[in-house]
Amino acid sequence: MSEIVLEVRDLEAGYEPGVPIVRGASITVKKGEIVVVLGPNGAGKSSFIKAIAGLVPITGGTVFLDGKDITAAPAHTMVRLGLAFVPQTENIFPLMSVEDNLRVACGVLERREIPARIEEMYAAFPDLVRQRRTAAGNLSGGQRQMLAVARALIVHPRVLV
Ligand SMILES: Nc1ncnc2c1ncn2[C@@H]1O[C@H](COP(=O)(O)OP(=O)(O)OP(=O)(O)O)[C@@H](O)[C@H]1O
Ligand SMILES: [Mg+2]
Incomplete structure (x- = not known):
């Protein structure tokens, strides 16, 4: 059986209370697998992965990493937990080598x-x-x-x- 490393179930997340941007989003990622989330501009793809990474408030659903519930884990703990996030923009320090x-x-x-x-x-x-x-x-x-x-x-x- 393939090992599931990331499981997101029924995620609901957004920037303002009562205005969910992501609704009912679920994915399962097995070890070695590449999973792609497709959608039009503004559909909520980045918001979805930001929510997984603890950068957008989650109001429903769960995120499991290696079977551990990380739904409420703060963003700064994610790397230590094993989850790395690449922002869509502003993802390097331009003045540094x-x-x-x-x-x-x-x-x-x-x-x-x-x-x-x-x-x-x-x-x-x-x-x-x-x-x-x-x-x-x-x-x-x-x-x-x-x-x-x-x-x-x-x-x-x-x-x-
Ligand atoms: N920081 C924010 N505060 C409030 N609303 C936001 C914020 N970031 C994104 N949104 C809104 O959330 C919605 C989804 O944006 P998101 O960036 O998740 O889309 P996307 O699917 O990644 O689009 P793209 O293909 O253009 O990268 C958009 O309507 C956007 O205006
Ligand atoms: Mg995006």
């Missing part, structure tokens, strides 16, 4: 683990190696997204949203 962007994402790692993890991210995203000393704000749009994803993956998350 590529390497410093990676370094500051390593908060929950053991200090001695950090250099090897940074090299692993460079191996996964070779475009970033050449620009390691460049200010992240000078990367191309796609390279910025690579850096944002690398910043999330560097801590070995169980789930990337």
